[in-house]
Amino acid sequence: MSDSSKSAQKAPRHNCDTCDVRHKAMCAAVGHEHTDQLQAIVSHRDYSPGQVIFEEGDPADYVFNISDGEVRLYKLLPDGRRQVTGFLTPGDFLGLITESSYAYGAGAIGAVELCCMKLTNLERLLSDIPPVRERLLDMSRDELAAAQEQMLLLGRKTAREKILSFLLYRHKHLDRTDSDASIDLPMSRTDIADYLGLTIETVSRTFTALRDEGLIELPNPHHVIFPDLDAVRDAADAA
Amino acid sequence: MSDSSKSAQKAPRHNCDTCDVRHKAMCAAVGHEHTDQLQAIVSHRDYSPGQVIFEEGDPADYVFNISDGEVRLYKLLPDGRRQVTGFLTPGDFLGLITESSYAYGAGAIGAVELCCMKLTNLERLLSDIPPVRERLLDMSRDELAAAQEQMLLLGRKTAREKILSFLLYRHKHLDRTDSDASIDLPMSRTDIADYLGLTIETVSRTFTALRDEGLIELPNPHHVIFPDLDAVRDAADAA
DNA sequence: CGAGCTGTTGACATTGCTCAAATTTCGTGG
């Protein structure tokens, strides 16, 4: 229930030159002299809250960049247990492919707009404009480092540490238009639980405990305020 | 206690043309016509069992390819809890770097031989021989997919499922000189526990339980035999 | 205003952890 679809689309949509996430996306490696080539191969798609973008194993023809909104990535076990492997925000690349299929499922959290590119066109782009591959490699490196950090969290942190790490991570990577000590959590408790390897009940109880300790305020389930950010950092680092 | 460097070194070491892991390493992207350039910038180092190769946060000047032996990657929490994020085998790339420092620690499991390259030389190689960057990107893609699979394991699988998945993974990626239904586990129970997000006691108990069920045989703690591989696969997929 | 989500809270069960001790493995030296 934060801002969603109606606000977006200020600038001439579908215009790579004025795209406000280009500097964060792989497209940053495409110089202005080549944006026409980029422009020619991208299209845009809108997704509504909760909508599936693709499932793990779907044959992969397209890759995506997030234009607007937040996306969850996840993997499933046969019996339905789910692990959310990441949340993507505008500028992030979407579409890890192994053996011609998507390596994970992806779904829209709120309203989402994606910038789409045929895989074959990406391949052409990669050979035409070598810096794009360099850019993708750099982005992979960051993703890999984040994945390892998440393994540490999943394998070795307590529920409390998991929640605190998650909140601090969100805060650190916030688009800091305001230097606010608060964050939005557009995803559901189920998403958070599946991301941190917990149950929704444990997530909920832990939020409540942190609130009772005064480490956070919870005006509503999707907004967290930090009265004292350093206290939160101390709590997260401790044991 | 951890002196090194007296063993190993059988074949014409240091020869990229005859290197038997080149086809699996990033070097596969270097054509035979360029191996001289490769040869000029690599050197080799030996590590003895248990030796630290580098720690997370160490300033990173070098990257490595595993020539021989097995390496564990890990991240630590301030209080000493450890998450092993992966085991590397010959041909694998070692040296994920963020902000000029290694993003994880690395240690030798048994005796290890590394092929070393200065970071600056790698960068030159990347611009001189573009396919190397493509190769690195492909390898990153696979690593990322593996990392996501490991997140699923850490966050959502039971101890039993973790052990079974681990054993099957080892079996699948075995250098299949023999089509044997058995695997070696050169690492300690502590390494396995820290890799799977468990304690050594739980790892040990789970091995024992699987042995008592007849799913595996354990002639010694570092060798596992599968009397019926399909039964193991069924057990791993179930619930 | 009521239905249906989503989130919270409560009571209890269980998996996997902790602490402790026994046993096996393995390197080393005789």
Add this chain to the structure above:
DNA sequence: CCACGAAATTTGAGCAATGTCAACAGCTCG
């Protein structure tokens, strides 16, 4: 080749963090 000691692994007993099942509360939307 065998014996010894340290280290690794296994086993045991009890416990705690987190999961499960169930009820309740708060919002949103029609």
